[in-house]
Amino acid sequence: MVRRDGVRGGVWVCTENGERFWGKKCVVTVGAWTTKLVKTVGGIALPIQPLETTVCYWRIKEGHEGGFAIGGDFPTFASYGDNYIYGTPSLEYPGLIKVAVHGGYPCDPDKRPWGPGNPLAPLKEWIEGRFSGVVDSGGPVATQLCMYSMTPDEDFVIDFLGGEFGKDVVVGGGFSGHGFKLSPVVGRILADLALSGEAQGVELKHFRMARFQENPKGNVKDFL
Numbered sequence: 001m002v003r004r005d006g007v008r009g010g011v012w013v014c015t016e017n018g019e020r021f022w023g024k025k026c027v028v029t030v031g032a033w034t035t036k037l038v039k040t041v042g043g044i045a046l047p048i049q050p051l052e053t054t055v056c057y058w059r060i061k062e063g064h065e066g067g068f069a070i071g072g073d074f075p076t077f078a079s080y081g082d083n084y085i086y087g088t089p090s091l092e093y094p095g096l097i098k099v100a101v102h103g104g105y106p107c108d109p110d111k112r113p114w115g116p117g118n119p120l121a122p123l124k125e126w127i128e129g130r131f132s133g134v135v136d137s138g139g140p141v142a143t144q145l146c147m148y149s150m151t152p153d154e155d156f157v158i159d160f161l162g163g164e165f166g167k168d169v170v171v172g173g174g175f176s177g178h179g180f181k182l183s184p185v186v187g188r189i190l191a192d193l194a195l196s197g198e199a200q201g202v203e204l205k206h207f208r209m210a211r212f213q214e215n216p217k218g219n220v221k222d223f224l
């Protein structure tokens with residue numbers, strides 16, 4: 001819970017185990033819980049939808065591991081089609097490559113369904129079509145479930161909470177499955193907003209919460 005201190009200003013953060021912390025500023029980066037927390041604290045309904053998604057690792061056939069290795073020519077890729085499929089070079093697990101569907105099914109982060117996971121048939125077909133003979137398309141060797149926090153336009157939310165908190169609470173959320181690679185710059189922007197009330201040289205119009213009031217789908221995009 002986050003509360004305004006009406007007397008000396010600043011913000012109280014109260015944890016579930018009863019601890020209380022006061023600070024001049026507060027930065028909220030709670031991932032899939034953003035919608036719930038922002039609604040409770042600020043009364044704002046943000047359309048950030050938690051999605052349970054599945055990471056899949058596939059076995060590279062013997063003798064072909066070098067072609068998929070990190071540091072070589074194999075790219076991090078996105079394949080736009082009926083399914084949006086992405087993958088990365090082999091890194092986390094020797095001999096395995098990550099190829100998965102970008103997306104998932106809506107979930108409540110406090111009552112995770114932990115399955116059934118994204119359908120595997122489109123992935124198997126895609127792998128068979130692209131990597132026939134070099135990656136085993138029979139099924140993933142390992143799968144992991146985790147959560148996206150998805151906005152309707154898949155753009156981030158980086159903004160002040162406003163209301164009684166003014167510029168004292170900064171929200172960073174809705175990273176829509178592509179926030180990791182930008183975390184250094186997002187972290188800098190969030191820190192700038194908290195420390196000085198602005199992020200110099202960065203246009204944040206795109207990331208405002210209010211964009212969903214103007215258009216429930218958020219930022220309008222043209223795809224050629």
Ligand SMILES: Cc1cc2nc3c(=O)[nH]c(=O)nc-3n(C[C@H](O)[C@H](O)[C@H](O)COP(=O)(O)OP(=O)(O)OC[C@H]3O[C@@H](n4cnc5c(N)ncnc54)[C@H](O)[C@@H]3O)c2cc1C
Nearest residue numbers: 029030031032033055146147148173175177178179180181
């Ligand atoms: C399967 C998968 C693949 C991905 N692949 C990529 C990729 O290839 N490239 C890329 O750029 N991004 C990728 N992402 C997205 C990236 O991981 C996220 O955008 C990023 O982790 C979001 O960071 P975050 O800090 O908003 O949320 P999180 O990393 O989810 O962190 C939020 C934290 O807040 C904590 N929390 C929640 N509520 C509270 C509370 N009330 N008090 C205190 N703490 C709280 C949570 O426990 C959690 O630790 C992927 C995500 C997934 C799930």
